Amino acid sequence: MPYTSPVSDIRFILDHVVPFEQVTGTERYSEATADMVSAILTEAGRLSDEVLAPLNRVGDENPARLENGVVRTSPGFDEAFRAIAEGGWIGLTADPEYGGMGLPVALGTPITDMMSGACLALQLNPLLTQGQIEALEAHGSDALKQLYLPKLISGEWSGTMNLTEPQAGSDVGALRTKAEPNGDGTYAISGQKIFITWGDADFMANVCHLVLARLPDAAPGTKGISLFLVPKFLPDDDGNPGERNDLRVVSLEHK
Ligand SMILES: Cc1cc2nc3c(=O)[nH]c(=O)nc-3n(C[C@H](O)[C@H](O)[C@H](O)COP(=O)(O)OP(=O)(O)OC[C@H]3O[C@@H](n4cnc5c(N)ncnc54)[C@H](O)[C@@H]3O)c2cc1C
Structure with a gap:
């Protein structure tokens, strides 16, 4: 119809x-x-x-x-x-x-x-x-x-939100993704996110993820959550997609 x-x-x-x-x-x-x-x-x-x-x-x-x-x-x-x-x-x-x-x-x-x-x-x-x-x-x-x-x-670029983890859905304060300061104003993010809508697409020049993560000294629960921008490609000096960031899509949901 x-x-x-x-x-x-x-x-x-x-x-x-x-x-x-x-x-x-x-x-x-x-x-x-x-x-x-x-x-x-x-x-x-x-x-x-x-x-x-x-x-x-x-x-x-x-x-x-x-x-x-x-x-x-x-x-x-x-x-x-x-x-x-x-x-x-x-x-x-x-x-x-x-x-x-x-x-x-x-x-x-x-x-x-x-x-x-x-x-x-x-x-x-x-x-x-x-x-x-x-x-x-x-x-x-x-x-x-x-x-x-x-x-x-x-x-040109698209955006996503990365909250959910295998053990942290409704209870988002249970998230474990870590953000370690690199000392130059950037952070090394490590962890696994799931159910990320449009988490990647072959037709986007860059996919930029807003990622919830925890700093080393963060308070427990939702009070200790920070937000980081994690692009698939790190922008170069001219603002164009440059070096590939260290993130991977490992599976797709079957709907
Ligand atoms: C189509 C789709 C797109 C999504 N896109 C994104 C995305 O782009 N980015 C992202 O980060 N996440 C995304 N999500 C994940 C979504 O945010 C989670 O599914 C949601 O937070 C629920 O978490 P969960 O699936 O782990 O279920 P759970 O939290 O495990 O809940 C399972 C069931 O238990 C119930 N429940 C949970 N806690 C309680 C409680 N305290 N008391 C009573 N009942 C309770 C819930 O209502 C639900 O029925 C997406 C999910 C879907 C389905």
Whole structure:
């Protein structure tokens, strides 16, 4: 059955249920006019219906597979991800200073909902990347922001979150991954993570992992958890993917 995005329902909710005009009435979001919002929702609906939704069957019939340590993704996912990235959808709500569109989260949320409804398997990639963008915008150093945000926002690189370990799921405070200071501001991370959504993909130039780990003197439980950015390829002096970092995908979940 073809998927049809609920564009008019979303328009109705924004216009009549949530006070969206209070958001667009602010100076920060004054450029998000009614016409612009309508055009964005319509285009997101078209992308969801025509490009994302048909991938479900393809993904079911040709699931991702691990081949000599490389995650081979399902046919068509690369092109559809590029369509999302090139349309600027990853950075819809991100800071314009780093290439984002700076639009309200109240608009980004229903768009994420539409794309997730169309093809959650693919949409989780931009979604996890958006989570990393938000984390870096809120907590990253200027150097990290300058280096990573433009690449994540443009979709050149993708982001993941690495919380879960075999003995630490709901009880995330039981995690054992260690972070040892190297003495130069970097850390050597060792441990095993499981269930990492879009933990690798053959079509991404770099995959950047936000990893929960414990410093040597960390308090027990959740209070002793720190967050580290672990790229698959360490950026070189020009900010391009350089030396391969010491991390490996060892298995894929069969769904
Ligand atoms: C599709 C999918 C994608 C995921 N992607 C990621 C990802 O990108 N990154 C990442 O880090 N993790 C990811 N995860 C892992 C997810 O965060 C864990 O599955 C989750 O935290 C639960 O942990 P667990 O699977 O070990 O289950 P457990 O914690 O072992 O729980 C098993 C069952 O016990 C119940 N339970 C647990 N504790 C209690 C309690 N104290 N009292 C009562 N009941 C309890 C739970 O509700 C559950 O029903 C993903 C999981 C799935 C299914």
